[in-house]
Amino acid sequence: MEARDPMGDTDPHIHVERGVLRASAAVREVLASSFGLVGDAPTVVTTGCGRQVPFAMTSGRPESVTCLACREHGHREHERFADEVERLSRMPGITIDRDDAAEAARRHRDLAKRFAA
Numbered sequence: 001m002e003a004r005d006p007m008g009d010t011d012p013h014i015h016v017e018r019g020v021l022r023a024s025a026a027v028r029e030v031l032a033s034s035f036g037l038v039g040d041a042p043t044v045v046t047t048g049c050g051r052q053v054p055f056a057m058t059s060g061r062p063e064s065v066t067c068l069a070c071r072e073h074g075h076r077e078h079e080r081f082a083d084e085v086e087r088l089s090r091m092p093g094i095t096i097d098r099d100d101a102a103e104a105a106r107r108h109r110d111l112a113k114r115f116a117a
C-alpha cells in the first residue's frame with residue numbers, strides 16, 4: 001500500500017496517528033483496565049499533520065517518525081497526557097492506581113522528550 005498526499009505525490013514520511021495516545025502501550029493498559037476503551041487498529045488513520053495514511057505509514061516510536069509536524073504533535077500530545085493522567089489519578093472515584101499513573105506519566109514525558117529531540 002502506498003500513501004498519497006492531497007497533491008498526488010507519494011508521501012515518503014512516517015507520521016504519528018492523530019490519536020497518538022491510543023497507539024501507546026502504556027495507555028492501552030490504563031484505559032483498557034479502567035474503561036475498556038481499546039479497539040483494533042484501523043487500516044487508514046488520520047495523522048497529527050492532518051493527512052489520511054495507511055496505518056503502516058505511522059509509528060508510535062518517536063525515532064521512527066520523520067514528519068516534522070507529526071513529531072511536534074506527538075510531543076504535545078504526550079506532554080498533555082502525562083498531565084492529564086496525573087490529574088485523573090487524583091480525582092475521587094477514579095480507579096487508576098497512583099503508582100500506575102505516575103509510571104504512565106513518566107513514560108509519556110519520556111516519549112514527549114524523544115519526539116522533541
Ligand SMILES: [Zn+2]
Pocket residue numbers: 013014015016047048049050051067068069070
Ligand atoms: Zn505527518
